[in-house]
Amino acid sequence: xxxxxxxxxxxxxxxxxxxxxxxxxxxxxxxxxxxxxxxxxxxxxxxxxxxxxxxxxxxxxxxxxxxxxxxxxxxxxxxxxxxxxxxxxxxxxxxxxxxxxxxxxxxxxxxxxxxxxxxxxxxxxxxxxxxxxxxxxxxxxxxxxxxxxxxxxxxxxxxxxxxxxxxxxxxxxxxxxxxxxxxxxxxxxxxxxxxxxxxxxxxxxxxxxxxxxxxxxxxxxxxxxxxxxxxxxxxxxxxxxxxxxxxxxxxxxxxxxxxxxxxxxxxxxxxxxxxxxxxxxxxxxxxxxxxxxxxxxxxxxxxxxxxxxxxxxxxxxxxxxxxxxxxxxxxxxxxxxxxxxxxxxxxxxxxxxxxxxxxxxxxxxxxxxxxxxxxxxxxxxxxxxxxxxxxxxxxxxxxxxxxxxxxxxxxxxxxxxxxxxxxxxxxxxxxxxxxxxxxxxxxxxxxxxxxxxxxxxxxxxxxxxxxxxxxxxxxxxxxxxxxxxxxxxxxxxxxxxxxxxxxxxxxxxxxxxxxx
Numbered sequence: 249x250x251x252x253x254x255x256x257x258x259x260x261x262x263x264x265x266x267x268x269x270x271x272x273x274x275x276x277x278x279x280x281x282x283x284x285x286x287x288x289x290x291x292x293x294x295x296x297x298x299x300x301x302x303x304x305x306x307x308x309x310x311x312x313x314x315x316x317x318x319x320x321x322x323x324x325x326x327x328x329x330x331x332x333x334x335x336x337x338x339x340x341x342x343x344x345x346x347x348x349x350x351x352x353x354x355x356x357x358x359x360x361x362x363x364x365x366x367x368x369x370x371x372x373x374x375x376x377x378x379x380x381x382x383x384x385x386x387x388x389x390x391x392x393x394x395x396x397x398x399x400x401x402x403x404x405x406x407x408x409x410x411x412x413x414x415x416x417x418x419x420x421x422x423x424x425x426x427x428x429x430x431x432x433x434x435x436x437x438x439x440x441x442x443x444x445x446x447x448x449x450x451x452x453x454x455x456x457x458x459x460x461x462x463x464x465x466x467x468x469x470x471x472x473x474x475x476x477x478x479x480x481x482x483x484x485x486x487x488x489x490x491x492x493x494x495x496x497x498x499x500x501x502x503x504x505x506x507x508x509x510x511x512x513x514x515x516x517x518x519x520x521x522x523x524x525x526x527x528x529x530x531x532x533x534x535x536x537x538x539x540x541x542x543x544x545x546x547x548x549x550x551x552x553x554x555x556x557x558x559x560x561x562x563x564x565x566x567x568x569x570x571x572x573x574x575x576x577x578x579x580x581x582x583x584x585x586x587x588x589x590x591x592x593x594x595x596x597x598x599x600x601x602x603x604x605x606x607x608x609x610x611x612x613x614x615x616x617x618x619x620x621x622x623x624x625x626x627x628x629x630x631x632x633x634x635x636x637x638x639x640x641x642x643x644x645x646x647x648x649x650x651x652x653x654x655x656x657x658x659x660x661x662x663x664x665x666x667x668x669x670x671x672x673x674x675x676x677x678x679x680x681x682x683x684x685x686x687x688x689x690x691x692x693x694x695x696x697x698x699x700x701x702x703x704x705x706x707x708x709x710x711x712x713x714x715x716x717x718x719x720x721x722x723x724x725x726x727x728x729x730x731x732x733x734x735x736x737x738x739x740x741x742x743x744x745x746x747x748x749x750x751x752x753x754x755x756x757x758x759x760x761x762x763x764x
Contacts, residue, residue, distance in 0.1 A: 344385060345385040346362060520569065660745045684703065718762060
């Protein structure tokens with residue numbers, strides 16, 4: 249015990265000896281004690297808690313640079329033996345840890361030089377990676393005493409928030425996964441408090457592309473794929489704890505209203521800009537995002553929010569301009585002559601400029617077909633002095649194109665239901681007639697029609713065709729001009745999906761029968 253006493257009571261002789269002792273230093277005491285133990289001396293076992301406290305208080309007021317490490321270690325060991333670490337918790341007995349070599353250079357370190365701090369103002373070195381930028385960290389060899397002190401600092405939500413704020417400010421994700429996991433664990437039962445703190449940070453969600461605001465993050469990987477670069481997937485530690493982080497403001501998947509806000513954001517970004525070689529690639533990517541947004545909208549949502557849905561158009565010079573969907577046209581031109589006319593009127597009418605735009609989406613958005621504006625030469629008679637001339641597309645080729653747009657299957661039935669709804673029918677029925685009727689040839693309109701006999705699909709609704717409806721049906725590529733744009737089947741194209749089933753579709757309505 250002599251060596252320990254010399255270390256502990258170095259420069260503290262009077263703490264160890266009675267006042268009447270003639271010895272003036274611990275070294276003298278140690279040397280003398282090899283020969284005799286006068287009545288004025290204390291033994292090692294007689295050192296009291298008060299003796300330890302007086303030495304600890306002396307350390308507390310000393311310059312940290314002048315405190316020998318071995319002395320500090322011994323006094324804490326003695327305090328541990330005497331079970332008085334808690335009693336010393338308010339004294340500055342714990343040296344702070346200097347910046348570890350592996351700690352990121354872009355992050356600050358709380359203690360730039362060694363300090364002596366109390367147990368309530370420092371954390372064990374195990375928290376160096378999680379809190380080192382904002383809280384004092386105890387040196388490893390003294391952390392064991394810190395842990396045994398019941399007065400040692402316990403990690404709080406505010407500690408983690410401060411470190412997260414530091415990471416965000418320096419755009420560093422050092423150990424951020426561990427940090428958010430611990431934050432979630434501490435936040436059980438305190439979700440509202442944590443959410444309030446996180447909202448104050450703004451862009452707090454860590455992703456592979458940096459920190460993002462919660463409204464730009466989705467826990468659904470499909471959202472991140474379809475709406476990139478506007479929507480991001482959080483780090484895996486957050487994905488693995490979906491329920492907790494949903495409560496903290498990260499959505500399981502984006503809702504339609506979120507997508508509408510995103511569409512408005514893209515509009516504000518690009519409206520009035522000219523597409524050039526410098527931004528063409530980016531625009532192609534982000535125009536795909538616009539298509540994916542529109543494609544995700546359900547018809548009911550479109551109907552309710554149509555006034556807020558704006559779509560991109562592009563002039564001949566490449567300038568983008570967003571217009572309300574109600575004012576826009578859908579490019580349904582299929583012949584070269586129509587495309588030539590379309591190019592001429594491009595700057596005069598808002599024609600949606602989206603590469604992936606298709607007929608189904610155009611119908612959902614109630615877009616008008618551009619063929620309504622393109623002069624149909626067939627509308628002029630011989631008496632007008634016009635003669636049909638130039639390029640044209642035959643009927644079979646156009647029907648083939650339409651069938652590619654409308655795959656066979658349930659879509660055929662959907663189109664018939666839509667047509668019934670357009671006509672304001674209250675019921676629609678389907679009847680499959682499996683009779684071949686091969687011998688029923690006497691009352692046919694022509695001998696060649698016997699080859700059309702066979703099984704058939706009957707579609708019935710209780711509405712009546714108007715003259716416009718008949719005119720619309722016979723025009724394969726477009727629709728008659730009409731102002732009723734609320735109709736689902738406003739193009740007259742979807743009906744042609746029946747050519748998947750028959751070469752001779754027929755319609756009976758009122759007093760008329762139409763055989764196509």
